Amino acid sequence: AQSVTQLGSHVSVSEGALVLLRCNYSSSVPPYLFWYVQYPNQGLQLLLKYTSAATLVKGINGFEAEFKKSETSFHLTKPSAHMSDAAEYFCAVTRNTGNQFYFGTGTSLTVIP
Amino acid sequence: NAGVTQTPKFQVLKTGQSMTLQCAQDMNHEYMSWYRQDPGMGLRLIHYSVGAGITDQGEVPNGYNVSRSTTEDFPLRLLSAAPSQTSVYFCASSQKPGQGAYSPLHFGNGTRLTVT
Numbered sequence: 001a002q003s004v005t006q007l008g009s010h011v012s013v014s015e016g017a018l019v020l021l022r023c024n025y026s027s028s029v030p031p032y033l034f035w036y037v038q039y040p041n042q043g044l045q046l047l048l049k050y051t052s053a054a055t056l057v058k059g060i061n062g063f064e065a066e067f068k069k070s071e072t073s074f075h076l077t078k079p080s081a082h083m084s085d086a087a088e089y090f091c092a093v094t095r096n097t098g099n100q101f102y103f104g105t106g107t108s109l110t111v112i113p
Numbered sequence: 114n115a116g117v118t119q120t121p122k123f124q125v126l127k128t129g130q131s132m133t134l135q136c137a138q139d140m141n142h143e144y145m146s147w148y149r150q151d152p153g154m155g156l157r158l159i160h161y162s163v164g165a166g167i168t169d170q171g172e173v174p175n176g177y178n179v180s181r182s183t184t185e186d187f188p189l190r191l192l193s194a195a196p197s198q199t200s201v202y203f204c205a206s207s208q209k210p211g212q213g214a215y216s217p218l219h220f221g222n223g224t225r226l227t228v229t
Contacts (some may be wrong), residue, residue, distance in 0.1 A: 008151065034217055042219030043117070043203055044156075090155060099144075099163060100171065101218060105155040 004033075004091045006104035014112045019063075019078040021107045023091035026072065032073045034092040034101075035065055044090060050074060061085070086111045115139050119204050119221035125134055126194040126228045134224050135190040136204030144207045144216070145187040149173065150223070156203065190208040195229045201225050 007022040011108060025031050033053055036044040048059025055067045061084075065076045091104040120135045138145065146161035157169030162181040176198060178190040186204075191198060205218040 036218075036220075041222070043222045044205075044218070045220070049217055070214045099161060099169070100157075100158060101146075103148075103156040105153055 004104040011109040013081045019081045022075040023074045031093045036090045038088045081111045136187045138206045142206035147189045148203045152228035199228045
């Protein structure tokens with residue numbers, strides 16, 4: 001079975017500091033990986049996706065993630081945090097059959113002014 | 114473009130009552146799914162559908178029924194509500210089943226359900 005593990009249910013960073021949210025996957029076949037963001041009282045929005053075309057993936061709002069097969073990781077980063085980045089972030093995995101997406105437990109990001 | 118629309122936004126039920134959570138999408142997506150979100154557990158798949166007339170179970174299907182009579186609609190039915198079903202429910206759709214890599218999920222804004 002596929003799964004993703006997000007290390008750290010809560011992360012706090014200062015405004016302007018580096019954001020690093022961790023995601024590790026477990027999959028017996030090459031996975032397809034996603035990061036979603038959820039703002040309060042809203043549904044999830046796609047930030048970026050890895051589809052094997054390139055290991056470094058750029059998403060919206062300045063976020064990017066790097067797929068590292070040797071580490072089975074897909075960590076999300078942003079060089080400089082903004083107050084508007086405060087939200088919950090979810091890593092998700094699927095295979096190309098695409099009928100089931102598996103989500104991590106989420107990381108709540110707080111940005112301190 | 115409305116995207117994925119869920120109704121109601123909030124609902125309170127008593128134990129044993131039944132209800133239907135509505136989900137509609139206007140993007141002509143073939144794939145639709147229901148998730149529940151609970152603190153510390155992320156999103157868990159309840160049921161999904163790859164097209165009209167086709168449904169299947171996800172990770173946590175017990176206590177829920179679905180049907181897909183049209184491409185646009187995918188209602189979720191709670192037959193006899195229990196306090197353990199208190200949760201936030203999300204409907205999500207994508208363009209094509211079987212192409213998860215290139216067809217990410219589009220989410221509705223959720224229904225917050227409380228069962229007392």
